[in-house]
Amino acid sequence: MNCSRKEIAANVGFSTIIDPKFKTASLTLRFITKLDSRTAAPNSLGVGTLSASNSRLTTLAQLNERLSSLYGAALSTFTRKRGDVQILGLTASWITRRYAFDGENVDSEMLAIIRDCLFAPNVKDGEFDAESFAITKKDLLDRIDSELNNKRGYALSRAAEIAFRGEPAEFSCYGTKEAAAAVTSAEAYEAYKELIRTSRIEIFYIAPEENPEAEEMLRSCISELDRQPQDCVFRSKSPVREKVEEVSDKFDVLQCKMVMNFKSDSDDMAAMKLLSTIFGETPVSKLFMNVREKLSLCYYCACRTVASKGALMVDIGVEYANIDKARDEILRQLDEIRNGNITDEELQSAMMSLDNALTQIGDTPSSYSGWYFERLCDGKMVTPMEQLELYKNVTKERIIEAAGTLTLDSVYLMLSKEADK
DSSP: OEEEEEEEETTEEEEEEEOTTOSEEEEEEEEEEEOOTTTHHHHHHHHHGGGTOOSSSOSHHHHHHHHHHTTSOEEEEEEEEETTEEEEEEEEEEEOGGGSGGGOOHHHHHHHHHHHHHHSOSEETTEEOHHHHHHHHHHHHHHHHHHHHSHHHHHHHHHHHHHTTTSGGGSOTTOOHHHHHHOOHHHHHHHHHHHHHHSEEEEEEEESSOOHHHHHHHHHHHHTSOOOOOOOOSOOOOOOOSSOEEEEEEESOSSEEEEEEEEOOOOOHHHHHHHHIIIIISTTSHIIIIIIIITOOOSEEEEEEEGGGTEEEEEEEEOGGGHHHHHHHHHHHHHHHHTTOOOHHHHHHHHHHHHHHHHTTTSSHHHHHHHHHHHHHHTOOOOHHHHHHHHHTOOHHHHHHHHHTOEEEEEEEEEETTTTO
C-alpha cells in the first residue's frame, strides 16, 4: 500500500492510496466547514442533491440506470459531524478498467459523472431541479425521524447537545427537522455554492493502480472556481462546568437511558483511547464485567471517546430503579482505574481489541479513506501499524494519569413516562 497527499489548490488536498489487492476504484470528496445551526440543513440538502441527478443525467432514474450499466457503480452523498465542524461529501466507487469487459473505460465515465455532479449540477434559474431536491429533502427528513426513533442514538445526540451547549458541537450535522423542512431548492443551491467557495476540501482517491486522470480532472475544475477558503479547527476542548448538570426527558420507552459526559484537558490521546477501551469498550471491560454482568444494573453499557472535544461518554440502558446505583458503580470503576487497579489481563485484552480493529483497516477502500482522513484531522499522519506501536508504548502510569484528568460534566437521562408512577 502506498499513500501520498498533495495540495492541488488553496486548502484543497488530494490524497492517493494505491493498494493492488483492490479491483475497484473509489473517490471521496469532503467539504469541511464550521458547524452552524443556520447552515447545517441547507448545506446537507445542497450536497445531498448532488447524487440525485446532474446536468447530463437529469433524473435519478437516468443516473441510476447509467451507474447500473457501469457494472453496478455506486454514487452517494453524506453528512457528518466531527466536533465543531460539519463534514459533507460525495463518494463514488466503480470497477477499474482492467477488470471490465473488453477494457471498457469505466474510470473515465465515472470521473465524468462525478465531475458533472460536483461542478455541473442539475440547476435551472438559480435552484436545484425540483424533483431531485424533493427526493433529497424527503430522504433527509426521514433520516432525522429515524434518529429520533433510535432511542439510544437519540440519547447520545441529546447528551452531546447538553455537554457542548454554546459550542458548534451541540448542533446536529443535519440541522433540525423544522429547519430542513423550511429550506428551498434555491437556498440549498446557494448553500452549496458557498461551500464550494469557502470550505476546506479533502479528496481521497483509492485504487489498485495510479490514474492521473482523477487528479487532473479535479485540479482543472477547482482551478476555475472563485475560492476564498476558510480554516477549520478540528480539535477544540470543551470546558468543564463548575457543577454537574443533569437533564432528563420523558418518552414512551420501557428502558431508560443514561449518558454520562466526562471532560478532560489531556493531550495524551493514545492513553485516553486505552483508558476508554479498558473502561467500557469491550465485553471484558470494567463497566461490562461489573455494572452489567456482576451487578446486573443495566442492559448494556459502553463508553466512547470524543477526541475532537476532549470528552468521554458512557451510555447505558437501565431500569429506573437502578439509575443511581449504576451511576455510583460507573464512578467507582473509574476510580478503580485512577487508583491503579488495572490488571495485566485487562491491558492485554484492550491491546488485542485495538490490534484487531487496526488490522481491519485496509480491508475496504472506505476504511482507508476514513482512517487517513481522521489522521489528517488529528494532525498526525500515521499508518494503522504505526498507531498500534503508539498504543503499545502506553504505560499503566499514563492511563492512570489520563483517568485522573476526567471530570464528570453532565448527565442526560431518558426516562419512561411510567417510571415515577
